[in-house]
Amino acid sequence: MWTAIVVFTVLALALGLLLGYAGQAFKVEGDPLADKIDALLPQTQCGQCSYPGCRPYAEAIARGEADINQCPPGGEATIKALADLLGVEAKPLSAEHGVEKPKMVAWIDEQVCIGCTLCIQACPVDAILGAPKLMHTVIVDECTGCELCVAPCPVDCIYMQPLVPTLEQWRWPSPEERLAIAEESVAGSVRMDSHQHEVAKTGRAES
């Protein structure tokens, strides 16, 4: 009996030391869970989740303080991805934080802009260029569409505009979207008038 006790005590001690050492030696800097959550967030930095940016929201979720349905720009896709990551049930977007909208970018009416730099200070990703009393403009490729620049503008010259896809960025609509469009259009057939793009999407080359 004593041998068994001794063997297990020694084993327990040795393994405990090993674990303790491993815990010190392979210590992970930062919060890996928050990193993973952060990677799924859209990085709009809009603050609609009530946290000052995506990273703080990710940390709040990791701590269990925030729910996964507070990100309107990410929408359903982000909620689903977060639910998969955290192993919880997906839920609809929380209405108090906003609604899911199509991708937009800010546009400054340069005729009206007075060059006050307030929007530059508000932009979380430095996507606005300009200097005091000089015209400002938005770098479209860097704009996340967070709308944080709209409110500070004293002359209301910033507008959110839908992002027009280029040929390279365009994606095929899913057949379900196409069916929805077809129901709205005339009998779902392709008319050959000019500029009937919506109708065109219902055409089917395969026959």
Added chain:
Amino acid sequence: MSERILYRFPGGFHPEQHKNESNAKPIRRAAMPAQLVIPLKQHIGATAEAVVNVGERVLRNQRLAKADGYVSAPIHAPTSGLVRAIEEHDVPHPSGLRAACIVLEPDGLDEALQAFEPWPDFGEIAPLLLRERVREAGIVGLGGAVFPSAVKLAGTPGTAIHTVLLNGAECEPYISCDDRVMRERAEEVLRGGQILMHVVGAGKCLVGVEDNKPEAIAALRAAALKLADPRFEIVAIPTIYPSGAEKLLIHVLTGQKISRETRVTERGFLGNNVATAAAIYRAVVLGEPLTRRVVTLTGSGLNAPGNWDAPLGMLASDLIAQAGGYQPDVARLVFGGPMGGFALASDEVPLTKAANCFLVLAAPDAPVEPLPMPCIRCGKCAEGCPVELQPQQMLWDARAGDFERAEKQDSLFECIECGICSAVCPSHIPLVQYFRYAKTEIWQREREHEKSSVARDRFEFRNTRIERDKQEREAMLAQKRAQLAAQKAAEPVAAEAAVDDKQRAILDAMARAKARKEALQAEKTAASEDAAHE
């Protein structure tokens, strides 16, 4: 000549051919229209950059736009005329989006410019120069893929090309432009093949043609005899869709299966469409850039189907009007063939390098898309798939939005979008539409992911910058405060000294006044004493 053993790829099917409508009559040359709308992007890769200005007069063969980067191609003027505008115009694209085009108004003079020096003895020209010529002439794959040919010719470093493959399969129903090119320009095609062999140093040229084009095969064999070049082998392959897909054609001809990750050049093959070979011949031997192509106008919605040699930029509406116009019950305009093509919203789109066919269907041939029924797991799509995928599984994953699974487990990107699965599905499920959607959706998500990483970096950089500014400002303030404190500490001593100085001055002044008073007193006393003595 020994008979080549041919192989059979899995799947495939036999659609109705509909080739006879358009392949009987010779290629006709289209008359120059009143306006050409030339898109700046007619190839895979970066959009070409315009090098002419609005209002400028250009000559035929003059370069209108230069290649922007390695994977890109320049664009040349098909005739002489005035550049009226550089603006957005409808282009043949499934999105119906507009894209930048050069609008050229032909002046009817058709004055030409010798764009390049003709090299009739191309065998003496260095391969590198020939490749540069192919690049400068704006030649891209004319089979529909429009990949810049010069990039293909560069091959894969470290792998020698042993066989040049000329693709004359033209497996897509209705289309017959390659057929007519092979019949009428067989020698140009084969001479193009000779140039290609010379450029890549290949010792063999296989020409694969589906056996539903006996006239084309005969014309090519006659041309090969005339050229007396034993390196050519013209092979009639069985007519089965989609044998024109490059890797499937290689499978049919050699039995080699090449996976998606492997490029055909890595296996020592260089594939080119027959019309591309003819264009390379014209660029090298005649010094002409690519400004025209042969296009099939066909389908039940046209009065007179046929093949036309037309300038790039000619609007489909102009071309169809010249070709005899529409039938009264015309219903649908398709760019490309019925299997791989897409419907167009308007016929006001220009002919591009990619345009091998405008298919116009009359109402009875273009029924309203039947509503899809649920999948019954019959497996017909999997039987028909030439690249051995499981389309029903891919459909399941694409519908569920499980793109990762569709990509990793179902090998979605192996799909060549031949459209057989959609065509054979008894439930009318538009499978290939789901796959196109899933592929572009995956690319879109990748782009968004990339953009969000950039946004994260910029946000974090901004935060660090603000933090740094704050610290710098605090440090500066602290320094100032310290300076002030130091000044204050020094000030009292100076004040005391100042007080001392003043007092000393006062005391001095008092002392001086006292001395003076005493002096005056002494004088007075002396004067009174003098008076007493007198």
